[in-house]
Amino acid sequence: MQLDFSARELTIKLVYYGPALSGKTTNLHSLHRAADQGIVGRLMTLETRDDRTLFFDLLPFTFRDKGGLSVRLKVFTVPGQVIHASTRRLVLQGADGIAFIADSQVAETENNATAFVDLKENLKTYGLTLKQIPLIIQFNKRDLAAVRSDEEIAALAAQGREPVYLAVATRGDGVVESFIGLLYLTWSALDAEHDLNRKFGFDSTAFLESVAKKLGHDGPLSDVLAACVGGALEVLRPEAE
Ligand SMILES: Nc1nc2c(ncn2[C@@H]2O[C@H](COP(=O)(O)OP(=O)(O)OP(=O)(O)O)[C@@H](O)[C@H]2O)c(=O)[nH]1
Numbered sequence: 001m002q003l004d005f006s007a008r009e010l011t012i013k014l015v016y017y018g019p020a021l022s023g024k025t026t027n028l029h030s031l032h033r034a035a036d037q038g039i040v041g042r043l044m045t046l047e048t049r050d051d052r053t054l055f056f057d058l059l060p061f062t063f064r065d066k067g068g069l070s071v072r073l074k075v076f077t078v079p080g081q082v083i084h085a086s087t088r089r090l091v092l093q094g095a096d097g098i099a100f101i102a103d104s105q106v107a108e109t110e111n112n113a114t115a116f117v118d119l120k121e122n123l124k125t126y127g128l129t130l131k132q133i134p135l136i137i138q139f140n141k142r143d144l145a146a147v148r149s150d151e152e153i154a155a156l157a158a159q160g161r162e163p164v165y166l167a168v169a170t171r172g173d174g175v176v177e178s179f180i181g182l183l184y185l186t187w188s189a190l191d192a193e194h195d196l197n198r199k200f201g202f203d204s205t206a207f208l209e210s211v212a213k214k215l216g217h218d219g220p221l222s223d224v225l226a227a228c229v230g231g232a233l234e235v236l237r238p239e240a241e
């Protein structure tokens with residue numbers, strides 16, 4: 001997080017991580033499509049001819065709170081291909097929250113696991129553990145035939161504490177829900193650490209509801225958060241461990 005107190009501007013970095021071809025870039029395309037023009041900037045992607053991310057993608061958002069606070073969100077994807085290990089580490093630097101995009105296909109189980117270990121190791125190089133960073137997990141490509149069942153994913157989710165979402169990123173299903181879940185968790189963690197709501201007279205529920213609305217989800221925040229199929233949308237409080 002970067003905070004410019006005099007300009008009342010806060011910048012939050014979110015990173016979409018995961019194995020190659022799991023749909024990280026597609027999530028950003030769907031978010032970009034769903035977003036109100038007034039809040040979203042240009043989606044920057046750098047890909048090879050066969051659509052593989054070469055360096056990273058970046059989707060910027062800006063929200064202005066009634067109280068005058070500007071919140072900027074920078075949403076990045078890492079390149080999933082194994083050869084881009086050092087780029088993934090670089091992109092992860094300074095992340096405030098992470099969405100791990102897993103591929104639901106049974107055949108991708110091992111690639112998901114390898115990418116998860118890779119995430120853990122890269123966090124370690126920044127002195128972080130999984131418990132110290134807001135993280136949600138999205139099982140994408142639910143529309144394909146040979147995928148792990150809902151029951152299997154529910155059982156997996158019950159083992160961990162990370163909030164779990166189901167998605168079909170190509171259709172936009174579950175994309176905004178995953179994003180709002182990640183933002184909720186990230187804001188809660190930053191607030192617990194920096195007391196943001198009090199310092200800026202900021203109403204985070206109203207903020208998250210307005211973000212969801214500008215992404216096409218009208219209604220109470222609890223409705224969007226209810227899309228989480230497992231794990232816990234709980235604030236990380238490292239001091240309580
Ligand atoms: N059927 C189906 N295909 C999907 C879905 N999401 C993404 N895809 C497809 O999967 C392929 C890879 O998607 P990308 O978003 O480029 O994957 P990525 O995770 O960014 O891949 P890297 O950049 O190599 O790490 C593309 O052909 C997408 O259209 C989904 O929910 N269902």
Ligand SMILES: [Mg+2]
Binds near residue numbers: 053079080
């Ligand atoms: Mg990509």
